[in-house]
Amino acid sequence: MKKVLTVCPYCGCGCGLYIHVEDGKITGVSPSRSHPVNRGSLCVKGWNAHEFVSHPDRLKYPMIRQDGRLKKATWAEAINLVAARLEDIKGKYGPDSIGILSSAKCTNEENYLMMKFARAVLGTNNIDHCARLCHSSTVGGLASAFGSGAMTNSISEIADARVIFVIGSNTTEQHPMIAMHMLEAVDRGATLIVADPRRTKIAELSRIHLRHRSGTDVALLMGIMNVILNEGLVDIGFVRRRTENCDSFEEALRRYSPEIVEGITGVKANDIRRAARIYAMEKRSMLFYAMGITQHITGVDNVKACANLIMLTGHIGLPMSGINPLRGQNNVQGACDMGALPNVYTGYQAVTDPKARRKFERAWRRRLPEKSGLTLMEMMDMAYEGSLRAMYITGENPLISDPDLNHEREAMERLEFLVVQDIFINETSEYADVLLPAASYAEKDGTFTNTERRVQLLRKAIQPIGESRPDWEIISELSSAMGYKMSYRGTYEIMEEIALLTPSYAGILQHRLNEGFGLQWPCPDIDHPGTPYLHRKKFARGLGTFITVDFVPPDEPPDEAYPFLLTTGRMYFRYHTGTMCGRTSVLEREEPECFVEINPADAEKLGIKDRSMVRVGSRRGFIDLRAYVTQRTPEGIVFIPFHFKNAAANVITNPATDPDAKIPEYKVCAVKVEPLSRPQKTERPPLIDLETLRIT
Amino acid sequence: MKGEWILDKNHLSYWLRQLRKDRQLIGPLRDEGRDIVFRTVENIHEIVLDCPASLPSPKEFLFPQYEPMLRLNSNPSSPPLRKGVRAVEDLTDKNRRVIFGVRSCDISTLGLLDKFYLGKYRDPYYEQRRKNTLFISVVCNNPEPTCFCIGLATGPYLEKGFDIQLTDLGDRYFLQTGSAEGARTVRSMAFLFRRPTKLDYEDQYEVFLSSKAGFQKRIGLEGVRQMILSGRVKDDFWQWVAGRCFECGGCVYECPLCTCFTVTDRVYPDGIERVRLWDTCLFKGFTRMAGGVIPNEKMVLRTKRWYYHKLIHYPETLGDFGCVGCGRCTITCPGKIDMATIATKIKGLALNGDGE
Incomplete structure (x- = not known):
């Protein structure tokens, strides 16, 4: 029996677990005791992360649609067909008629290759992934406030916090191992404040539960900040030295007295006051949020409001004090870092920035498109309208996860050519012209970046099932078939290329990750130990900016017909x-x-x-x-x-x-x-x- | 069967190498992530004996997390067993294993596991593995802060129930055999061992004493059982416990004595494979009836049941507590409602609350 240390494939916690292998087959998993995130624990999904790998439904060989049916094919046939059809569509309608969905379930190396494939081989910036549906508001909102959009602190700091403010996150259920650290903090006397319309488990463990109406987060946060301002709890030193635009922001704040906010949110004015005082007066206050903040038409505003709150109170730039978006997928942080987004290359270097573009053009020896590409939702709309002709979807199932599914199905139906690359047949593959079988997390090497920016090594435990292959191999081969040679001996070579082109990953090489439990970016050089918390002394963009936001009601509030x-x-x-x-x-x-x-x-x-x-x-x-x-x-x-x-x-x-x-x-x-x-x-x-x- | 010997430490690797010739040698090894895990030993010198508790417990070698049981072959070319019956392939594990470096607490579970699996209904999968596994346990010289076997007489050293028990005397091991298989194993290589002398016994006793002194936790479960039986542990206490339960199942998965499993069939185009997997009574689906009714739907009933099973029902049905004080639930429980904590809290109720 062999036990291979690797990373859990479920959520963004990035727990360390061992895969047990007997005679080349997986027989179970167990938690790593010394891992800084899970410390010998796992949630139920982690404990059961072994069973699906060998499930009979695994896609074992490539399939091509012939006469309306998906039929077994060889790898050569499938790759050649995809290459020819993509060339053809690119030639006929231009590169921007193709859209790529990369995957937050794939490794950093695979996401990097996917975006290189889109930009250098196809010549389009139409690449996106499911982060669009979860934390695109964070990436945008925090980038404009601080210059960098990621969790500012480390999970291992949580237990020492004095105040934990959770807004719009069902942490016990969705990030159980982070909730474990929160519970430990509570046991040590920390105050837990939860803002959530539902009485979730974490809310039951809280001291103060603010049950605001869904979609009124900006108002609630403005109300809290109004109290902080009026009761003189602002960290004036921090605001003066480290931020700008506070004056105009304060003007907007005056309109949100707790009583007015009570009318909008349904939260008692006194509860708002209590929460504001506790959050502002303690040092070591950590703010956590997730989809309850981001998945709104005011998602970016919600994030900016959170950013304003922590700047107003100076709760950032120190251990146990910061703003922490909890990322959902095991590698959604990594997929964003790798630039599987329509507007940036790796490390959030903008495609519209000529300097960055020239750097990548020189490294990849191709002319790169100058305009930002389409986002996931725009791709679906364009497919529906008919201007997007082909899509390549990796490790994602938009026909369950996207909103307004009836519209999405129609969009898929109208595509001329659809490639789906996944480990299972799913709802989306019913529309595929070519299905490519990918290897699961247990069958490949690479790196995942968890929600606290920790880049960790994924280790291969068993051989790929059937004829399935790791995504990076598939993309390399496809790219080579389309005339752009990608020959990597292993994922470590891809990581090296990423390090070369990405300042925040410059010191992250696979051999460094082999010992211990990974490195947290930014890690600018080969001797750098990684960064446990961000924005120490200085924000990534210099001064933090207060961005004035205003409460906007949801797009479709209840009415008489739909109450x-x-x-x-x-x-x-x-x-x-x-x-x-x-x-x-x-x-x-x-x-x-x-x-x-x-x-x-x-x-x-x-x-x-x-x-x-x-x-x-x-x-x-x-x-x-x-x-x-x-x-x-x-x-x-x-x-x-x-x-x-x-x-x-x-x-x-x-x-x-x-x-x-x-x-x-x-x-x-x-x-x-x-x-x-x-x-x-x-x-x-x-x-x-x-x-x-x-x-x- | 019972025998006492001395093994020079210089002879250990030779002995293990001999044992490995017809068995898989499994032992505690340090992994990339600095953790100690039980896995196949490639290099005998890498075995780490004075190690913290392994996660999960060695029950995984008798009752693995994922165990194929049988395969039904629908391939027409394979010969039918009887007329009209498709070929059934028995997937019982045939590997012979020697598991080296197990702790006493884990060994003391074997008696209860045998009662469960080999009682009225014999479990052939467990039986086969049990028969083919030889345990060499090591007396714990340095118990961990989470350990409390000493209060349950399930460690740090055992009087019986082991195959082979080693006590580290510095330059040599005091070796005891406790089963026929253990005795046979030692006797077949008798030239490696010598009889203990008075000095060896004295040293062994000293180690026992120092080991006993190393325990930080002293928890007996009888008092806890009495508290529960007397009805003084009220539902609001269990409600508090349930409020902290993450439903991860970790306590059950890690527990060397928990035996819950589920059985599922995997349908392939050419046949069906029946597998069994670890399950836990803490999940509500575990007791879902055919009509969809779940008797213990409320979390509080499920967490309470786990403790009742360990503390009340085990002694009633199998004659001993369903806990050996290995402390693994203390390590793994994200909500810190492990056996040691709960037992201590319940005893606290007796002191603070009502009387005594």
Whole structure:
């Protein structure tokens, strides 16, 4: 038996775990005891991260669509076909008629190659990935305030914090190992403040729970800052020395007295005062946020409001004090760092900056496009309109994860050519012309960057299943077939190229990661030990900027026809679209079907009983699902997890996006809820998707 | 069966090398991440004996996290077993293993695991592995802060229940055999061992004493059991426990005595593979009935059940506590509601709260 230290493939915590291998097969996983994030613990998903790897549904060989059916093909056939079709479409309609979706599940090396492929080989900046749907507001918002958009502190600092302010994050369920550190801080006497409309588990552990209405985060944060300003709790020294534009910001702040904010958010003025005082007066205050802040049409404003709060109180630039966006995917931080985004190269070097572009042109020996490319949501719209002809989707399942699915399906249908590269057949691959089987996390080397900027080594434990291959090999081969030679002996060579072109990764080389548990960027040279916390003494952009924001109501507030506010989210035993956890028996069993949480008062008014079937509809569609009558969700709000394909919440969500970040407003839309008179038969999704087995 | 010997430390690697000839040698090794893990030993000199508790416990060698049980072959060319019955392939593990460097607490679980798996219903998968596994345990000279076997008489050294037990006397091991297989193993290489002298016994006793003195935690579970049985542990206490449970299952996965599993069938185009996987009673789906009803849907009932099982039901059904004080749940529990903490808290209730 062999045990291979590697990184968990689920969330952004980046826990260290061992994969157990017996006779070339995975027999289990166990946590690493000395890992700084998980310290001998794992969440249920980590503990079960072994089962899906060898699941029978794994895509084992390339497939090509012939006469409407996907048929088995050889690698050479598939690669040549993809190369020829992409060349053809590029020649006919120009490079910008192709869009690429990279993956936050793939390694840094693979994301780097993917973006190199898009820019140097295809000649387009149309590359994006799921970060668009989770933290594009953070990347934009924090970059304009500080010059760098990532978690400022380290996870291991949390336990020593004195105040933990969590806004819009269901930390216990979505980042359990971070919540573990928070709980330890609470045990040591720290005050936990949670702002969330729902009474989540972390909210139950909190001292103060601010249950504001979804979509009123700016108002709530402005109210808190108003108290801080009026009660003289501003860190004047910090504001003077380290920031700019505070005066005009203070003007805007005066309009948000706690009483006015109470009217907007529904949070008692006194609770706002209490929270503000505790947060501002303690030193070592850490702010955490996640999708509850970012997934709004005001996502960027929400992030800027958070940034203003920490600058006003001077809670940044020190250990245990900063602003911490919790990243969702295991490598979504890395995919962003690697420039799998339409507007930047690695390390957030703008494509519109001629200096940066020249650097990459010289390194890659190709002319590179000058204009920013399309974002994920724009690609879908362009595909729908017909101006985007081909897409290449890696390790992503947009047909569950994107909003307004009916529109998305139509968009996929209209594409001339679609390549899907994944470890399983998923909802998106039903529209694919070519399916390329990728190797899973256990079958390849590379690096992942977790939410605290820790670049860690992923180690290969077993041989790729079937004919599947690591994504970086597939991209290299495809690129070579298209006349741009990529020959890397291993991922360490790719990492070396990344280090060469990326100042924040300049000292991060794979041989350095072999000992210990990785390095946190920025790591500017080969001897640099990494950076546990950011913005010490100086912000990345010099002075921090206060950016005035104003409360803007959600795009689609409840009205008479659609009286409820729907907010979507995730649950503990499931992970996103279920490609992995849906093939893990214990996880799949726990919550086999979708549900909607509704407050008892609302349920009574509508005559809905606990566990009865209801129909939830919006202007875009409806789904039928079971009602959980619970106090967890406040009156007027209903909650649906988005994981399930037989009741996909994203059929009804609103595709309205933030004007800057283009992130859709998953967290708010207007719906109506009706009891279904007759109990509808609910299809329990089978563990084994028989449909996939028929495709041969 | 019982025997006492002395093994010179210089002979250890030779002995292990001989044992390795017809068995897989598994031992505690230091990994890239500085952790100690049990895995196949390539280089015997890399074995780390004075090590902190391994994660997970050595139960993984008797009852692995993921274990293929059998395969049904739907391939028409394979010969049918009987008329109309498709070929069934038994996937019982046939490997012979010697697991070196196990701790006493883990060895003391074997008796209870045997009662569970080889009682009224015999589990052939466990039985086969148990039969093919030889444990060489080492008396803990330096217990960890999380350890509390001493209060449960499951360590740091054992009187019985082991195959071979080693006590480190500095330059030599005091070796005891406790099973027929253990005795046979030693006897087959008798030239490596000598009989202990009075001095060896004195040294062994000294080690026992110093080891006992090293424990930071002294927790007995009988008092906790009495507290629970007397009804003085109220539901609001269990509510507090449940509020901190992360539902990770770590306590069950890590526990050397927990035996929950689930069985699932994997459907391939040419057959079906039946596998069993670790499961935990802490998950609500674990007890879901056919009609969809879950008797223990509330978290508080599930966390409470785990403690009741360990502290009340185990002694009733198998004759001893379902805990050996290995401290792994203390290491792994993200909510810090592990056995040691809860036992201490419950005892605290007796002191602070109502009487006694």
